[in-house]
C-alpha cells in the first residue's frame with residue numbers, strides 16, 4: 049500500500065507543464081458554477097493559458113455552503129481535459145458565517161460532519177486526487193464544542209478532534225469509494241499557529257497521502273498576518289522536511305499585492321527557488337476576470353519562463369540547519385526575518401544531529417530533550433547558534449552551557465560596536481538608521497564574550513555573545529522585541545551575525561539587511577534585494593573559490609581580496625556560479 053501510494057505521487061510529480069515544474073490554477077466553487085457558456089469561458093481562460101503554460105486545474109465542489117453538483121463538475125472537468133489540462137478536486141471546509149472572520153465547519157455537530165463527508169464522497173467519485181484548501185482548521189467555540197472540549201486546552205481538543213475526523217470521515221470515505229485516490233492537505237503559511245487550530249505537522253503528513261504548502265506573503269507591513277517575504281521559501285522547505293518527497297507544491301494568490309506587482313511575483317520566485325514541483329495560482333476568476341489583477345497573468349508568464357531556465361541550473365537547496373519541531377511555538381517568523389537579512393536556512397522538523405552549524409530559535413526549546421541534543425552536537429564540534437528567545441524559554445536549563453539569562457530589562461539602542469579580537473574588546477561606532485528596543489541579556493564577564501554590542505548611556509549590551517563548549521561553540525543572538533527592527537542593525541553588525549553561520553555556506557553576504565540569499569549544493573548562490581534603492585554589496589568567498597560568474601547579466605566578476613562586489617537592482621534575482 050505504502051509503495052503504491054508513493055509510486056502514484058512520483059508519477060504525478062513528474063507531470064510538468066514547464067521543464068522543471070507544473071502550473072495549476074485553483075477554481076473555487078463559485079467560479080465553476082458561473083461557467084455555463086463554455087465558448088465564452090474559453091475566451092476568458094485564454095488570458096491565463098496564453099500567458100502561462102497551464103498543466104493542471106483544481107476544481108472545487110464545496111466552499112462556505114456553496115456546492116457544485118456532480119453534473120456541472122464533470123462538464124467543467126471535461127472542458128479542462130479537452131484542452132490538455134489535467135484536473136483534481138478541491139474542498140474548502142468553511143461555513144458561510146462572516147460575523148467573525150473565517151469560520152471553520154463545526155465537527156462537534158452532525159451537520160459539519162455530513163457536509164465534510166458529502167464533499168469528500170463527491171470528490172472521490174469524480175477525481176483520482178483532491179486537495180483541502182487551508183481552511184481545514186478548527187476555530188469553532190460553540191456550546192457543543194465547549195462541552196466536548198471539557199478540561200482539555202482548545203489546542204488539544206482540536207488536535208484530537210481533527211485526528212478522528214480525518215481518519216473516520218475523510219480517509220475512510222475517500223478510500224472506500226476510490227482506493228487509489230491521492231488526498232492532499234494544504235498547510236497554511238502561518239505555521240506558528242498550526243496546533244492551536246488543529247493543524248498537526250507531525251501527524252497529518254502521515255494521515256494524508258501528500259501535502260501542499262501555502263506560500264502567500266502579500267504585504268509584510270500592511271496586511272493582517274505577519275509575513276516577511278522569505279516565508280515563501282522557508283515554509284516550502286520546512287514542509288518538505290515534514291513529508292520528504294510528498295510536498296506536491298506551493299500555492300499563492302494576488303491579494304494585497306496590487307501595491308506592487310513585484311511583491312506578487314516574489315511569492316512565485318521564492319516558491320520556485322525552494323524547488324516546488326508545482327505552483328498553484330489562486331484563483332481562477334481573480335486572474336482572468338478581476339480588473340485589479342489583469343496585469344498579473346502576463347507577468348507570471350515571464351516569471352515562469354525566467355525561472356524555468358534558472359531551475360535547470362540550480363542544484364538542491366542547502367543552508368544553515370534550522371531546527372523547528374513540528375509542535376514548536378515562539379518567536380513567530382524569526383527565521384524569516386533573518387532570511388530577509390541574507391542568512392540562508394534549511395529547516396528541519398527533526399533535530400539535525402549530523403550538521404556542524406545548527407540554529408535554534410525559541411520554538412526549538414519546546415523539545416524536552418534539546419539540552420542533551422545540543423550537548424552531543426557541541427561535544428562533536430558543532431557550532432550552535434541560539435536566539436535570546438531560546439535562552440528565555442529554556443531558563444535555568446540553559447546554564448548547562450553558560451550562565452546567560454534573559455533579563456526583564458530593555459534598552460533603546462542606535463549605536464553599535466563589534467569585536468576585532470574575539471571578544472576581548474568591542475570597538476567602532478556603527479550607526480543604525482533608527483532607534484530600536486532590545487532585551488538586555490545578562491552574562492558574566494570573562495566567561496563569555498561579546499562579539500557585537502549596542503551602546504547605551506554609559507553602558508553597552510550584547511547583540512552577539514559566544515563561548516566554547518567542548519569541541520564546539522555556542523553563540524547567542526539578541527532578537528529585538530519587534531523582530532522587524534532587526535532590519536535596523538547596521539551592515540557591520542550583520543557581518544558579525546552572518547559570520548556565525550559561515551561554516552556551511554560557500555559565501556557570506558556583506559551589506560545591509562533586506563537582501564535574501566539562497567544557496568544550492570552545486571556552488572550556485574542567488575541574491576535578491578528587497579531594498580527600495582540600488583545598493584552595492586559583496587560576497588566574501590570561501591578560499592576554494594577563485595572565479596565568480598553572475599548569470600543574469602552574464603558577467604564574470606573580479607575577485608579582489610577574496611570577495612566580489614556588485615550593485616544590486618531592487619527585486620532582481622542575481623544568480624552566481626562559484627568556481
Ligand SMILES: [Zn+2]
Pocket residue numbers: 154155156157188189190191192193
Ligand atoms: Zn462547534
